Amino acid sequence: MPENCEATITLTGDLHARPAGALSVAAAKFSSTVQLTVGAAADAAGGGGGGGGGGQADAKSVLAVMQLGASSGQQVTVRAIGPDARDAVETLIGILSNATKVGD
């Protein structure tokens, strides 16, 4: 039974290369699709955006996650759809809250 689950967190640090990598490695282990949305971008345009102005990315694509350019103070919404959606959202929110603390 596919679930649809989402949660939002405010970043306490920038989403640099290493936390982006940790996020994508974790996301790829779930069978659910996992999307990240930054800032106020509410439409499903995907791809574009970034540069701090918001955007969407497939959490399993580390290059797309890096391209978001999500920075400290911005809101990131994790949305997952699939059989393990709840676990995926919980895990990724955990990584976003921890990994962005160390910075770099």
Next chain:
Amino acid sequence: MTARVGIVLVSHSASLAEGTAELAGQVGGGAVTIATAGGTDDGRLGTSIDKVLLAIRQADAGAGVLILPDLGSSVLTVRTLLADEPDDLPGPLEVADAPFVEGAVAAAVTAAAGGDLKAVLDAAQEARHARKL
């Protein structure tokens, strides 16, 4: 834990290969073997079939190896080696047509997550479409 896909970075420059391996390894969380074949056997800019062969052996953990060349004759060196089909070459092997840094980072992340050789190859090659800005 099942074996992960290994990655070989082939560059004209030893320091370019090593620096890219360091970056991709860190983004991938250190869970993947990334071997390098940079420069000629006598330390100049260029490529070496022997170095590529050694790197493939180092990167192989039983789940296949993705080879990522940087430019021009790196590709030729890899192709020449694969065409020779040395008996003791580990396999399966794939060669990625991808940008060097982005491809290495994307491949390392997918390999770290336990992706198979096809998934790691796809991740590297999708990096061709990744935008920076």
